[in-house]
Amino acid sequence: MITLSAFKWVPDFARGQVRDLRVRWACEEAGLPYKTWRIGFDDKETAAYRAWQPFGQVPAMEADGIVMFESGAMVLQIGERSEVLLPGDPKGRARAISWLFCALNTIEVAVQGYGDLFFHKGEDWVAARRPQLVENVQKRLKQLATALGDKDYLEEQFTVGDLMMATVLRILNDDPEFLDAEPALKAYKARCEARPAFQKALKAQLDDFEVR
Numbered sequence: 001m002i003t004l005s006a007f008k009w010v011p012d013f014a015r016g017q018v019r020d021l022r023v024r025w026a027c028e029e030a031g032l033p034y035k036t037w038r039i040g041f042d043d044k045e046t047a048a049y050r051a052w053q054p055f056g057q058v059p060a061m062e063a064d065g066i067v068m069f070e071s072g073a074m075v076l077q078i079g080e081r082s083e084v085l086l087p088g089d090p091k092g093r094a095r096a097i098s099w100l101f102c103a104l105n106t107i108e109v110a111v112q113g114y115g116d117l118f119f120h121k122g123e124d125w126v127a128a129r130r131p132q133l134v135e136n137v138q139k140r141l142k143q144l145a146t147a148l149g150d151k152d153y154l155e156e157q158f159t160v161g162d163l164m165m166a167t168v169l170r171i172l173n174d175d176p177e178f179l180d181a182e183p184a185l186k187a188y189k190a191r192c193e194a195r196p197a198f199q200k201a202l203k204a205q206l207d208d209f210e211v212r
């Protein structure tokens with residue numbers, strides 16, 4: 001059984017966005033059961049949790065006695081157990097892994113750079129930096145939309161790459177103007193979110209915040 005760390009509580013704006021959602025979604029797509037280790041913010045600093053996640057972040061997971069951190073690594077590891085997430089043929093597999101890294105290392109870097117402005121509202125430097133960060137997100141989204149073209153998913157089938165890409169695009173949920181400008185990406189994100197496995201994972205994360 002997989003054990004996945006998750007926060008007991010986060011503010012409303014972060015509910016449905018915490019990165020354990022990616023791993024929950026992968027488990028649901030792969031049909032693998034998991035349980036959560038719900039931690040509070042104080043637990044992040046303990047040696048017991050740092051042994052799971054050296055930076056005190058969520059998520060971390062344990063499966064078959066092996067502890068892992070970094071949501072991308074976990075999703076890939078779960079993908080290895082399911083052809084729904086990672087095609088068996090070498091080309092399909094290589095392309096899926098390329099998109100997984102692209103989501104984290106090209107798109108998320110841009111999106112998170114912009115997203116971090118939220119935490120610095122009112123600070124002097126924000127107004128000066130904002131246009132550049134906005135432009136960077138717009139540029140990457142346009143390039144991603146071109147790569148997607150008129151396909152349903154980034155490759156022939158849904159993969160770990162789409163799973164990660166959709167969760168990265170969701171970081172922009174409170175700034176709908178970005179995806180409104182790229183209707184194909186907006187439809188793509190909605191298509192990914194409509195998958196029953198995503199809906200189950202999202203509900204599970206939200207339900208976990210209600211546990212007392």
Ligand SMILES: N[C@@H](CCC(=O)N[C@@H](CS)C(=O)NCC(=O)O)C(=O)O
Binds near residue numbers: 056057058071072
């Ligand atoms: N690169 C890490 C990022 C994890 C991350 O940013 N987690 C956030 C929640 S979504 C967190 O734990 N933030 C609290 C902190 O950084 O102390 C991953 O993908 O697993």
